[in-house]
Amino acid sequence: MSLNKDFKPMLLTEQDKPFDNDNYLFELKYDGMRVLAYIQKGKVELINRRGNIVTKRFPEIVEGLSVIKENCVLDGEIIAIKDGKPNFNMLQKRLFLKDLSKIKVQSIKNPVMLVIFDVLYYKESCLDKPLLERKEIIKEKFKEIKNTVISEYVIGEGKKLYEFAINQDLEGIVAKVKNSAYIMGKRTNAWIKIKNIKEADFIIGGYASNKGSVASLALGEKTKQGLKYVGNVTIGKSRPDFEVISNVPILDKSPFINKVSGVTFIEPKLRCTIKFLERTETGGIRHAVYKGLRFD
Numbered sequence: 420m421s422l423n424k425d426f427k428p429m430l431l432t433e434q435d436k437p438f439d440n441d442n443y444l445f446e447l448k449y450d451g452m453r454v455l456a457y458i459q460k461g462k463v464e465l466i467n468r469r470g471n472i473v474t475k476r477f478p479e480i481v482e483g484l485s486v487i488k489e490n491c492v493l494d495g496e497i498i499a500i501k502d503g504k505p506n507f508n509m510l511q512k513r514l515f516l517k518d519l520s521k522i523k524v525q526s527i528k529n530p531v532m533l534v535i536f537d538v539l540y541y542k543e544s545c546l547d548k549p550l551l552e553r554k555e556i557i558k559e560k561f562k563e564i565k566n567t568v569i570s571e572y573v574i575g576e577g578k579k580l581y582e583f584a585i586n587q588d589l590e591g592i593v594a595k596v597k598n599s600a601y602i603m604g605k606r607t608n609a610w611i612k613i614k615n616i617k618e619a620d621f622i623i624g625g626y627a628s629n630k631g632s633v634a635s636l637a638l639g640e641k642t643k644q645g646l647k648y649v650g651n652v653t654i655g656k657s658r659p660d661f662e663v664i665s666n667v668p669i670l671d672k673s674p675f676i677n678k679v680s681g682v683t684f685i686e687p688k689l690r691c692t693i694k695f696l697e698r699t700e701t702g703g704i705r706h707a708v709y710k711g712l713r714f715d
Contacts, residue, residue, distance in 0.1 A: 426455055426492050426539050427604035428468050431593065431612040437581035443594045444550070445577040446570050448612055449534050450507045450590040450697070451498035452514070456480075456533065458487045465497075476513060479526040480533045483565035493561070494537035494601075495570075499529065504589065508700050535561055536570035539601055549598040577613070584615055590696065591615040616694050620713055621704075622646060623664060623689045624674045625682035632656055636664065636709070637675070637682045638693065645676040652693055652707040660712050664689060 454473065457464045463481045465474045474481060477497060484493075499509035513531060516522050538545050538553050541560065545553050557569055573580055574597060581592050591614035599609035621638040624646060628634040633653045639646040654661050670684040690713040696706035 424457070424466065428453055428455060428494060429602050429610060430604065430606040431610040432606055432608055433612050433614070435613070437577045437592065437613050438594070439575055439578050441575040442596060443577065444572040444574050444597045445580045446536060446572045446593045446595070447580070447584060447589055448591040448593050448614065449496040449498050450505045451496040451510055453496055455539070456484055456493040456495065458484055459490045461485050461488060475519065476516065476522060477526070477531060478523060479530045479566045483567050486564065487561070489542055490540065491538060492540040493535050494539060495533045495535040497531050497533055499531045504587065530566055533567045534570050535567055537601060546601045546603065549600070550595055551597050553601070581613060589615060614696065616696065618692060618694050618710070620690050620692050621649065622687045623685065623691055624648065624687045625679065625684040626664060627682050628656065628665070634661060636691070637679055639675055639687065646674050646687055647702065648675040648677050648679045649702055650704045650707055652709045654709045663712065
């Protein structure tokens with residue numbers, strides 16, 4: 420296989436509970452942006468999982484990788500660090516920048532980092548090499564590169580690493596069959612993500628019900644100032660829960676203290692349980708999943 424742009428990232432399945440298994444290695448899951456890094460004759464190109472070129476947004480990573488002289492394709496995660504932990508909100512601010520001069524300033528003041536966890540090509544295709552062999556190539560050929568770090572792993576002890584991720588409030592862990600090949604663009608049980616999912620109850624203050632089979636619930640939580648909007652979650656219209664929600668009396672004005680638009684407001688008397696990944700800096704919730712109404 421030639422070093423072209425036809426490489427695709429290997430995908431992960433998901434499960435709820437961590438496990439121990441000596442046939443797997445376990446890594447921390449980083450909350451960032453997945454990219455493939457192409458290096459050819461010292462020229463670097465970064466392509467995200469949707470196939471978009473993001474090279475100009477991260478000049479500090481390009482500078483670091485440009486010291487590599489061999490042709491290669493690396494798989495990794497771009498992360499921003501705050502208080503010693505990956506912080507997606509900080510990374511998101513970088514993603515919205517388009518002005519090259521502002522990007523350059525931020526690359527110096529708040530540099531991001533590439534966590535390298537796999538290699539698809541190094542002088543030749545590495546796709547069929549066992550994962551542990553690919554890890555050895557990474558450790559030997561790509562150490563001590565500016566603005567990059569090599570992903571560490573443990574073998575067999577997934578529960579202990581997951582406990583560490585929970586205690587450190589990290590995103591979770593990834594389990595990988597240690598002798599697996601790299602299967603491009605496919606979702607298999609060879610790579611499994613186990614997320615640190617949080618759960619909490621929120622008040623339903625409204626909903627948006629457009630065409631289709633799902634609606635969106637506007638969620639809030641009580642503060643000293645009043646009901647604060649924290650985000651939305653989708654719910655199937657065919658669920659009995661939605662019939663209950665849609666029969667709650669409608670309000671003429673919003674029950675939320677912060678601005679919410681495009682919503683039919685209802686009396687904030689129903690609570691529901693939501694699973695979510697993390698809180699934003701403003702208190703919002705990310706990656707929310709509806710679980711059910713609470714009547715206790």
